[in-house]
Amino acid sequence: MSKTLTGTCFCRAVRYGVADEFRYAMYCHCSNCRRTTGSAFKPFAGIEREKFAVTQGADKLMVYGDDKANDTHCRVCGSLLFSVVRDGAFVHVTMGTLLDDLSIRPSRHIFVGSKAPWFTITDDLPQHQEFPS
Numbered sequence: 737m738s739k740t741l742t743g744t745c746f747c748r749a750v751r752y753g754v755a756d757e758f759r760y761a762m763y764c765h766c767s768n769c770r771r772t773t774g775s776a777f778k779p780f781a782g783i784e785r786e787k788f789a790v791t792q793g794a795d796k797l798m799v800y801g802d803d804k805a806n807d808t809h810c811r812v813c814g815s816l817l818f819s820v821v822r823d824g825a826f827v828h829v830t831m832g833t834l835l836d837d838l839s840i841r842p843s844r845h846i847f848v849g850s851k852a853p854w855f856t857i858t859d860d861l862p863q864h865q866e867f868p869s
């Protein structure tokens with residue numbers, strides 16, 4: 737059985753647990769991810785929704801979107817904790833909110849077509865204009 741990783745928001749009101757069984761991890765440079773994080777890009781890791789659970793502060797979530805496609809924040813401090821994607825089947829966990837290290841590492845840059853002009857990618861990972869097929 738794999739390890740369970742813990743994550744939390746800036747104010748610690750919300751905590752989640754997730755299996756260390758992520759299917760993929762990437763850096764997303766799309767404008768939505770830049771705005772939701774206020775950063776140059778969003779490092780995220782994807783996993784089946786049933787392997788992820790909010791363990792504390794479920795009443796303190798701010799969900800932007802609907803049950804099958806959303807960004808979920810802590811409504812106290814605003815941290816973006818995860819997104820529900822792929823018609824509700826997967827969650828994309830924001831790697832910056834994890835307290836524990838995860839086994840996987842980001843393997844590619846996506847949506848580099850909308851990358852911030854002031855940010856330069858300096859690693860050799862593959863770059864995709866949009867989401868890789």
Ligand SMILES: [Zn+2]
Pocket residue numbers: 745746747748749750810811812813814815
């Ligand atoms: Zn918070």
Ligand SMILES: [Zn+2]
Pocket residue numbers: 764765766767768769770778847
């Ligand atoms: Zn994005």
